[in-house]
Amino acid sequence: MALRIDPDHRRFRDIVRGKIRQNLRQYISSGELIGRKGKNLVSIPVPQIDVPRFHFGNQGQGGVAQGPGKVGDVIAPGQPDEGGAGKAGSEPGEHVLEVELSLEELAEILGQELELPRIEAKGKERLITQKDRYVGIRRAGPESLRHFKRTFRQALRRQIMMGQYDPKRPMVVPVREDRRYRSWKTVPMRHSNALMIFVMDVSGSMGDEQKEIVRIESFWIDTWLRTQYDGLESRYIVHDATAREVDRDTFFRTRESGGTMISSAYRLCAKMIAEDFPASEWNIYPFQFSDGDNWSSDDTSTCMEILKRDILPSVNLFCYGQVESPYGTGQFIKDLDDVFKGDELLVTSEIKSKDAIADSIRTFLGKGK
Amino acid sequence: MQHRKSRLPAYLLDIQREIEEHARGYGLDFWDVSFEILDYKRMQEVAAYGGFPVRYPHWRFGMDFDRLSKSHVYGLSQIYEMVINNNPAYAYLLEGNSLVDQKMVIAHVLGHVDFFKNNYFFSRTNRHMIDEMANHATRVRRHVERLGLEKVETFIDSCLCLENLIDPMSPFIVRHGAEPPAPGEAPPAELPRLRAKGYMEHFINPPEFLEKQRKKLDDERDKPRKTPREPERDVLQFLLDHAPLEPWERDLLSTVREEAYYFAPQRQTKVLNEGWAAYWHSKLMTEKVLKPSEVIDYADHNAGVLAAAPGQFNPYKVGLALLRHIEERWDKGRFGKEWNECDDYDARRTWDKHLGLGRQKIFEVRRLCDDVTFLDEYFTADFCAEHQFFSFARDERSGNYEIDSREFRKIKDKLLFQLTNFGEPFIYVEDANHANRGELLLAHRHEGADLHQDHARATLEALARIWRRPVNLRTMIHDKSRLLRYDGSAHSDEAG
Numbered sequence: 001m002a003l004r005i006d007p008d009h010r011r012f013r014d015i016v017r018g019k020i021r022q023n024l025r026q027y028i029s030s031g032e033l034i035g036r037k038g039k040n041l042v043s044i045p046v047p048q049i050d051v052p053r054f055h056f057g058n059q060g061q062g063g064v065a066q067g068p069g070k071v072g073d074v075i076a077p078g079q080p081d082e083g084g085a086g087k088a089g090s091e092p093g094e095h096v097l098e099v100e101l102s103l104e105e106l107a108e109i110l111g112q113e114l115e116l117p118r119i120e121a122k123g124k125e126r127l128i129t130q131k132d133r134y135v136g137i138r139r140a141g142p143e144s145l146r147h148f149k150r151t152f153r154q155a156l157r158r159q160i161m162m163g164q165y166d167p168k169r170p171m172v173v174p175v176r177e178d179r180r181y182r183s184w185k186t187v188p189m190r191h192s193n194a195l196m197i198f199v200m201d202v203s204g205s206m207g208d209e210q211k212e213i214v215r216i217e218s219f220w221i222d223t224w225l226r227t228q229y230d231g232l233e234s235r236y237i238v239h240d241a242t243a244r245e246v247d248r249d250t251f252f253r254t255r256e257s258g259g260t261m262i263s264s265a266y267r268l269c270a271k272m273i274a275e276d277f278p279a280s281e282w283n284i285y286p287f288q289f290s291d292g293d294n295w296s297s298d299d300t301s302t303c304m305e306i307l308k309r310d311i312l313p314s315v316n317l318f319c320y321g322q323v324e325s326p327y328g329t330g331q332f333i334k335d336l337d338d339v340f341k342g343d344e345l346l347v348t349s350e351i352k353s354k355d356a357i358a359d360s361i362r363t364f365l366g367k368g369k
Numbered sequence: 370m371q372h373r374k375s376r377l378p379a380y381l382l383d384i385q386r387e388i389e390e391h392a393r394g395y396g397l398d399f400w401d402v403s404f405e406i407l408d409y410k411r412m413q414e415v416a417a418y419g420g421f422p423v424r425y426p427h428w429r430f431g432m433d434f435d436r437l438s439k440s441h442v443y444g445l446s447q448i449y450e451m452v453i454n455n456n457p458a459y460a461y462l463l464e465g466n467s468l469v470d471q472k473m474v475i476a477h478v479l480g481h482v483d484f485f486k487n488n489y490f491f492s493r494t495n496r497h498m499i500d501e502m503a504n505h506a507t508r509v510r511r512h513v514e515r516l517g518l519e520k521v522e523t524f525i526d527s528c529l530c531l532e533n534l535i536d537p538m539s540p541f542i543v544r545h546g547a548e549p550p551a552p553g554e555a556p557p558a559e560l561p562r563l564r565a566k567g568y569m570e571h572f573i574n575p576p577e578f579l580e581k582q583r584k585k586l587d588d589e590r591d592k593p594r595k596t597p598r599e600p601e602r603d604v605l606q607f608l609l610d611h612a613p614l615e616p617w618e619r620d621l622l623s624t625v626r627e628e629a630y631y632f633a634p635q636r637q638t639k640v641l642n643e644g645w646a647a648y649w650h651s652k653l654m655t656e657k658v659l660k661p662s663e664v665i666d667y668a669d670h671n672a673g674v675l676a677a678a679p680g681q682f683n684p685y686k687v688g689l690a691l692l693r694h695i696e697e698r699w700d701k702g703r704f705g706k707e708w709n710e711c712d713d714y715d716a717r718r719t720w721d722k723h724l725g726l727g728r729q730k731i732f733e734v735r736r737l738c739d740d741v742t743f744l745d746e747y748f749t750a751d752f753c754a755e756h757q758f759f760s761f762a763r764d765e766r767s768g769n770y771e772i773d774s775r776e777f778r779k780i781k782d783k784l785l786f787q788l789t790n791f792g793e794p795f796i797y798v799e800d801a802n803h804a805n806r807g808e809l810l811l812a813h814r815h816e817g818a819d820l821h822q823d824h825a826r827a828t829l830e831a832l833a834r835i836w837r838r839p840v841n842l843r844t845m846i847h848d849k850s851r852l853l854r855y856d857g858s859a860h861s862d863e864a865g
Contacts, residue, residue, distance in 0.1 A: 003410060003411070003414050004414060004422075004423065005414040005417055005418065005430055005431060005434050007426060007431075008417075008426060008427060008428055008429075008430045008431030008434065009431035009434050009435060010431065011426075011428045011431055011518075011522075012428040012429070012431030012432045012434075012435060013431070013435070015428055047432075047435075048432060048436070049428075049429070049432060050824075051429070051526065051529045051530055051532075052530055052823070052824040052825075052827035052828050052831070053530055053531075053532070053533055053793075053824060053828055054533070054534070054793070054794055054796050054813070054820055054824070054825055054828050054842075055533075055793055055794065055820065055821055055824060056792070056793070056794060056818040056819065056820060056821060057818075057819055057820060057821035057822065062760060062761040062762030062763055062770060062773065062783070063682065063760070063761060063783065063787055064682055064758060064759070064760050064761075064780055064783050064784045064787065065681050065682045065758070065759065065760075065761060066681070066682065066683075066686070066687070066756055066757050066758050066759070067681075067757055067759070068757060069759065069772050070772065071759075071772050071773065071774060071775060072771055072772060072773075073771060073772045074767075074769045074770065074771050075761055075770050075771065075772060
């Protein structure tokens with residue numbers, strides 16, 4: 001049904017997407033609906049545009065509420081970003097109810113919010129597995145699959161029909177003909193396999209904040225791609241002057257220092273693809289995060305060569321995200337852009353702050369490759 | 370319009386009549402209420418429009434709609450009732466709600482309509498707002514057709530930045546008395562002399578002194594009069610009167626102003642209004658309307674409406690509890706000098722003079738109070754302790770919100786501060802000819818909390834678009850008086 005409000009709604013969404021009224025974009029905050037997943041709070045991003053007004057900055061203003069607790073008890077955790085804080089209960093009567101969300105649903109929401117297209121996979125038809133799914137009921141089958149409830153229901157039905165059922169002595173005895181069994185159907189499952197390779201520069205110039213950005217961004221990329229492929233593999237590479245493969249945990253925690261040779265990571269990446277993941281069957285997505293500071297321009301040209309010769313031909317998309325660091329020159333992204341100008345397989349994006357993460361993900365995955 | 374109106378089915382109409390009958394029996398006094406059944410989508414639309422079926426085109430309604438429909442989809446919340454302050458009143462029922470819910474909403478709505486009709490703060494609102502809103506929509510659409518959506522919307526955005534700069538009390542101010550005489554006609558003031566005996570006159574009031582006095586007086590007279598004479602809180606009206614606006618701009622600004630004034634009393638009386646409606650739906654449902662089979666469902670849903678998670682302030686719950694507290698106090702005679710001065714705990718606990726004045730008292734409260742006076746007058750230490758109120762604040766170090774006090778005085782002060790002027794700053798027009806350059810000067814009456822500075826600057830930009838000359842705001846930042854200025858292209862900030 002068409003609603004009167006639809007044009008307003010469309011217009012609002014256009015503003016949020018930055019299609020119109022660019023000047024309003026600066027006031028967009030991601031107002032959040034807060035859901036709960038297990039013990040962890042999960043919030044659903046709802047973009048809000050706060051029309052600026054004369055109002056109080058809310059430094060520690062707080063408010064009044066009801067409930068048990070002693071002085072000093074925490075009633076709401078603070079939010080890391082100062083600007084969005086102050087929502088906790090200071091708005092009278094704003095109800096936050098709980099919602100159950102799975103990670104998949106969350107990724108779905110992310111997909112909607114960022115307008116990510118469903119990703120087109122290659123090698124889709126090659127890998128087919130079969131899976132049995134219980135879909136119905138039949139009269140014959142192994143006893144281990146007997147459906148007790150249906151069996152007794154059938155018995156009850158029979159007894160009532162035959163006038164044998166006595167509500168005063170409700171006894172239901174199934175006979176052989178009453179037995180019902182679960183039945184299954186074999187369905188072919190298409191598999192498309194994808195590989196994510198996360199590459200992170202851990203050299204001295206990458207600080208905690210930069211790693212935090214990388215962590216958040218790769219988490220969401222990981223989550224989104226998992227909704228798109230079954231059987232998703234992820235591999236993690238860290239490098240300074242040398243590269244090595246690590247597990248997920250180490251990837252996010254490790255802190256090293258040293259010089260930076262990006263080519264070392266590229267070599268490892270190329271080797272990994274060549275040995276373990278034939279490009280014809282795998283959808284491969286390398287994501288590289290760095291502050292863009294490479295050891296030498298010689299090394300940079302080696303990088304370009306490996307990228308061109310070994311990596312790009314086998315991947316679906318190569319994403320390079322550059323975080324901003326106080327030390328780095330940030331040269332690498334410019335080099336990449338120069339060499340691979342117009343190449344659709346390589347996407348670069350600069351991630352200046354946490355706020356830019358969403359835009360960066362959109363840049364990376366927005367193409368639906 | 371055809372598909373919009375779905376008339377109330379006969380059985381619900383019968384229920385409405387029945388509940389109305391009971392409500393009148395209790396002394397409620399309301400206008401005709403016309404209920405409409407809406408599906409959830411339409412419900413969200415109407416809610417986004419602030420309860421009205423039609424509003425002028427603007428993205429912020431779309432934004433509210435977006436939020437409402439998302440929280441519906443993710444199961445976070447749903448809209449229970451909506452009612453418009455209008456004569457006859459309009460209210461909405463959600464299609465597919467259970468019969469108990471519909472009864473509860475009908476009873477609740479009657480409470481609201483009684484409040485709209487009788488509460489003093491609503492007495493100056495436009496009672497035909499539903500028509501007026503439609504007129505606004507038509508007019509704005511006409512401007513859009515002529516000038517394009519972009520232009521009109523941008524201007525409305527500027528107006529909305531200033532939407533809260535109204536004086537909610539101004540409809541009640543009666544101005545009388547003649548205007549002071551125009552400058553030219555003022556009788557020449559007599560020269561002030563120091564009193565002196567005749568022979569001393571020459572020494573005490575020498576000619577030079579008199580000359581100086583004359584000059585001072587002349588200067589005073591020639592000095593341009595300040596506009597406004599007194600600081601003006603209704604900034605929007607001031608802009609309408611004095612800003613160089615195109616006719617269409619004036620129309621949009623006055624539209625925004627009119628709607629802001631219409632909605633102001635609802636924000637002023639949120640706690641009391643919701644409390645009053647909750648009081649009456651409880652009373653009507655439990656004493657008259659409910660069938661035995663419906664009690665459990667009703668109790669369940671009612672508990673949902675009145676729930677407050679720890680750390681929340683639910684106006685329904687607080688308003689209802691406070692009204693019941695007042696009713697009990699006046700029933701038992703727990704008021705007046707004798708009660709206030711009694712500090713014998715046991716005597717207070719069992720105090721009951723069997724006065725039975727409770728009902729009468731709460732009707733008086735609903736007629737005369739807004740939230741500020743309601744809580745100021747009746748939020749007592751007993752009530753505060755009984756309902757476990759606390760005040761909370763942000764802990765600077767951890768960034769967490771923590772309970773900072775259970776002291777009655779502190780809690781009440783904070784509560785009243787939150788409610789006074791909707792917890793928004795007091796801003797006045799100070800001078801329309803600031804520094805004698807036609808600049809606008811606003812002043813913020815600082816009461817302890819600083820303004821949000823980025824937003825204050827952005828608001829000044831909006832103001833400058835309307836005033837078309839540089840604009841200034843005098844405020845305090847970190848306990849120092851500052852003058853924020855925007856001249857149309859750049860901001861400045863100086864001590865002042």
